[in-house]
Amino acid sequence: MKLTNFNAIIMNTSIPPYKALALQTTTQSVNSCNDYAAAKPIMMHTIDRVSKQVKASKAFIGPDLKLVVLPEYFLTGFPMGETMEQWRNKGCVDMEGDVYDAIKQIAIDAQVYLSGNLYELDPHFPELYFQASFIISPDGELILRYRRLNSMFAPTPHDVLDEYIKIYGEESLFPVAKTAIGNLACIASEEILYPEIARCLALNGAEVFLHSTSEVGALTLTPKNIAKLARSIENMAYVISANSAGITGYAIPSSSTDGHSQIVQYEGNKLIEAGFGESMVANATIHIDALRHHRNRPGMGNYLSRQRMELFAKTYQQSIYPANSLADKKADRAHFIQTQLGVIEALKHKGVL
Secondary structure (H helix, E strand, O other): OHHHHHHHHHHOOOOEEEEEEEOOOOOOOOOOOOHHHHHHHHHHHHHHHHHHHHHHHHHOOOOOOOEEEEOOOOOOOOOOOOOHHHOOOOEEEEOOHHHHHHHHHHHHHHOOOEEEEEEEOOOOOOOEEEEEEEOOOOOEEEEEEEEEEEOOOOHHHHHHHHHHHHHHHHOOOOOEEEOOOEEEEEEEEEHHHHHHHHHHHHHHHOEEEEEOOOOOOOOOOHHHHHHHHHHHHOOOOEEEEEEOOOOEEOOOOOOHHHHEEEEEOOOOOEEEEOOOEEOOOOOEEEOOOHHHHHHHOOOOOOOOOOOOHHHHHHHHOOOOOOOOOOOOOOOHHHHHHHEEEHHHHHHHHHHOO
């Protein structure tokens, strides 16, 4: 980039500052339900409750609240011993239908971009389900669907990679929505610990990472909270991270996953962080023009422009956790454990571990 172009590039940006909110709301689990018919009323009640919270939060924060992020699996909680089939039959929603329509209505009613995370079915993979993050525009359009790529006990596109790419294309793996409030991308929960995911999204243009999470409510500095700062600094991006305000309906103490919803500025500065319980405290002003100024400024701190990807290409071409592991196998918890054990043995053989 020529220095003579620097000021012109900065002056061409024109996104007014706006407020974003990481809404910390309680998750009501559906694990006690026997089937989808019993679970759906709980989901719809959650949607109604969240809709009221979003509208009330906007009324309090102000009309410039343009972006709201919800916690991970805010509709259902997560599987606790259910088989793949059992969870498909009660904890997952269709890619289109009245549940998604009700979620879209939240965005329409509040006139915000809305992001969240849930478990969804896919007719192309009838024996599986995927954990999906979404972005819905203020007019109710689903403008981004991201399927979690790294999970311990749930199927991912990587487990059926060849077929998934054949159906949805390579571009479906790291999608970025280019919107009137900046370039938005989703990172699901634990994936904040994998820098490659954030880097791929950043190199596809992402400026704001929307992180739906459900994580430990500890007073110590947790791995995920460290990672939020690191991903922000490395990629010169905002991180908007919404944690649950506890999960009810399990035998485990409900507040084990609670607190620390936060917004991190593109230089790794934490702008705001919520305490425990349901909260709209984690809201802050997003300055996309300032971010773009930062990204276009030459110097040591411009980490994206200093990437030398050729150096890393050979390392990243090797397979560690195998792709397509569910292409011809049944998905269950035993499969994921056995696959990981095989990877650990292979890494030992290579002298990595």
